Amino acid sequence: MRKWRRPARTVRLRFTVLYGAMFLLSGVGLLVITNLVGLGGTRTSRSAPSGTPPVEPATLAAANDRIAWLQTQLSDTHAAQSRQLLIGSAVALVVMGAVSVILGRVVAGRVLRPLRMITAATRRISADNLHERLAAQGPADEVKDLADTIDELLERLESSFAAQRRFVANASHELRTPLATMRASLDVALAKPEPVPQQTAALADRLRTELDQVDRLLEDFLVLARTQHGALADRTTLSLRRLVTVALGARAADITTKNLTVHSTDAVDDSAWAQGNRTLLTRMIDNIIDNAITHNQPGGWIRLATTTDGTTAQLVVETGGRVLDQEQVDRLAQPFQRLGADRTHSGNGSGLGLSIVTAIAAAHGGALDLRARPEGGLRVAVSLPLAAVPAEVPA
Structure with a gap:
């Protein structure tokens, strides 16, 4: 059984309630006035009209009985009409109340449509497309x-x-x-x-x-x-695994110097392809590999994997080490942020490596995800839009 959730208190909901409440109050007031006027007009006088000629006693008694019966019938008729009027008014009030709520919601939606368009357009605009404008049309209101x-x-x-x-x-x-x-x-x-x-x-x-x-x-x-x-030039389709292989080969001496063990879980899979600028994507992966080598302990390990999920190509690089604070890890994507020399075992690095990775991934429609591994170390994952594998794969 699904738990009932209270609807969000939006401006449109408040306008709808306001319009419906105003209509109901005015309708109730109109019905009260109508019924008071109707009841006042149905009052009849029981007194005999003046100037009535004298009637014989027997005839007068029969006439009085007849008048009493007619008055009873008239009272019953007026009571039935009053009940019908009241029931009909209540039904009409309920129906018009529902109609007023629907109309109020429609009117409120039309009134707030420009604001919704402004909100949606503002959300689409970020630091990468500040050249876009709302350019709202309509009267000067x-x-x-x-x-x-x-x-x-x-x-x-x-x-x-x-x-x-x-x-x-x-x-x-x-x-x-x-x-x-x-x-x-x-x-x-x-x-x-x-x-x-x-x-x-x-x-x-x-x-x-x-x-x-x-x-x-x-x-x-x-x-x-x-x-x-802004826009990227010279876009081409590249294999993430092959870029990783080139980056590892260029840093073989550093890996040997630190006695690092490299584990690759995608020795056969080469389906993670992305489209973008070759220089920038190469720099992005170089920075990730440099980060994994530089900020690693001697005799440590590096685990690499390239995967796909149908829409994105992902590169995951994990390293071992001590347990890190996730709040500090989240700040590594900002310029000049480090975890400290006790982790790096080195004073090298400008603190811009992962911020450049973040910028390059965002420029290609991707994202960088940094996670502190529960057992210790860091997990760096960069996701890019998946590109189709070229028909002729270069060697």
């Missing part, structure tokens, strides 16, 4: 004023987002010039014929390492700005 105000707000938000992305892209691009200059200056200083002091060489190596880290950070900024900027 309160509803159109509300729609125009939302359009102005969206325009300001679009300008703000565009300015932020341009700033990140321009700043990242412009900062590359002084970095290249500093790197060239180090190379020139170390290339002099006279011997370089050991401390100077060590300092130069450290500076070069830091410059490489800053360069990677700027590259991450550029990728993040490009991904969040």
